[in-house]
Amino acid sequence: MVFKLCLCITNYKLTSKNILIFFSYRLYNFTSSSGVNMVGQSLYKSLKNLVSIDKELNETISKIEKTKTIIEKDQIQIPLLEKEIEESEKEYLNQKKNLDLLELDAKSLKEKENTLKNRLENIQNPKEYKALEKELKSLELKILEQENELVNSWHKLESQEKTLNEIKKDNLEKIKQLKESIEHQEKALKDQNEAEKNLKVKREKALKDIPLDWLNSYERMRHKVVDPIVPVIDSVCSACYYKVLRQDLTKLKQAGVLLCRNCYRFLYYDFEEEKDEKKESF
Numbered sequence: 001m002v003f004k005l006c007l008c009i010t011n012y013k014l015t016s017k018n019i020l021i022f023f024s025y026r027l028y029n030f031t032s033s034s035g036v037n038m039v040g041q042s043l044y045k046s047l048k049n050l051v052s053i054d055k056e057l058n059e060t061i062s063k064i065e066k067t068k069t070i071i072e073k074d075q076i077q078i079p080l081l082e083k084e085i086e087e088s089e090k091e092y093l094n095q096k097k098n099l100d101l102l103e104l105d106a107k108s109l110k111e112k113e114n115t116l117k118n119r120l121e122n123i124q125n126p127k128e129y130k131a132l133e134k135e136l137k138s139l140e141l142k143i144l145e146q147e148n149e150l151v152n153s154w155h156k157l158e159s160q161e162k163t164l165n166e167i168k169k170d171n172l173e174k175i176k177q178l179k180e181s182i183e184h185q186e187k188a189l190k191d192q193n194e195a196e197k198n199l200k201v202k203r204e205k206a207l208k209d210i211p212l213d214w215l216n217s218y219e220r221m222r223h224k225v226v227d228p229i230v231p232v233i234d235s236v237c238s239a240c241y242y243k244v245l246r247q248d249l250t251k252l253k254q255a256g257v258l259l260c261r262n263c264y265r266f267l268y269y270d271f272e273e274e275k276d277e278k279k280e281s282f
């Protein structure tokens with residue numbers, strides 16, 4: 001009988017409805033030929049097990065992605081903070097260089113002033129004296145302006161030094177925290193990668209407990225919905241609330257798994273779970 005049915009189905013156009021009929025027949029044969037309800041029950045448990053592994057696997061993969069993003073963001077921050085310190089140091093050094101030049105200028109102006117003063121003391125000619133005196137006054141004015149510039153430059157350097165120290169302190173602290181965070185995230189990533197590896201091994205093992213056509217159907221469904229396998233509660237599919245026909249419910253109780261005629265999710269029947277769900281709703 002199974003063979004005949006399979007032949008019929010091969011020549012049949014595979015619509016969703018037909019797939020449903022196909023699986024219903026499969027279940028019927030599955031249970032009736034073996035005569036043991038345990039087979040169906042263990043099939044739905046295997047499917048549930050696969051769903052829970054896949055759920056955990058998806059969560060782990062999404063955790064891995066998140067951890068990688070955090071690490072990348074932290075890694076980008078470090079050179080930016082270092083560059084900020086570098087630029088502030090450069091500004092400070094330029095300011096210092098500028099001040100050194102001003103100090104040199106001031107020194108040479110002072111020397112020039114002293115020379116002029118000495119010459120002025122030894123001049124006899126009144127005309128020459130007046131000219132030199134004029135030159136000295138102009139030089140003194142220049143020295144005064146230069147001293148003002150020097151004071152401003154000193155203030156700028158002090159403020160630049162303060163800014164540099166603050167940036168250095170803040171950024172070095174941030175870099176330290178970022179490095180600690182990266183180290184922590186890398187450890188977490190290692191664990192998550194290990195968990196992913198283990199789950200994949202677990203999944204491979206779980207696949208062996210499920211017939212290939214059920215598996216294909218499950219794979220198609222799991223890309224469409226987050227809950228490809230749901231319980232029947234109060235005789236309805238707990239995802240789409242479609243009422244399960246009485247004959248399907250009987251089959252389901254015998255076989256353990258059935259496809260919902262409306263949403264095509266896998267339906268299972270669990271006496272314990274239904275009891276719990278009812279308790280929760282009260």
Ligand SMILES: [Zn+2]
Pocket residue numbers: 237238239240241242260261262263264265
């Ligand atoms: Zn449904």
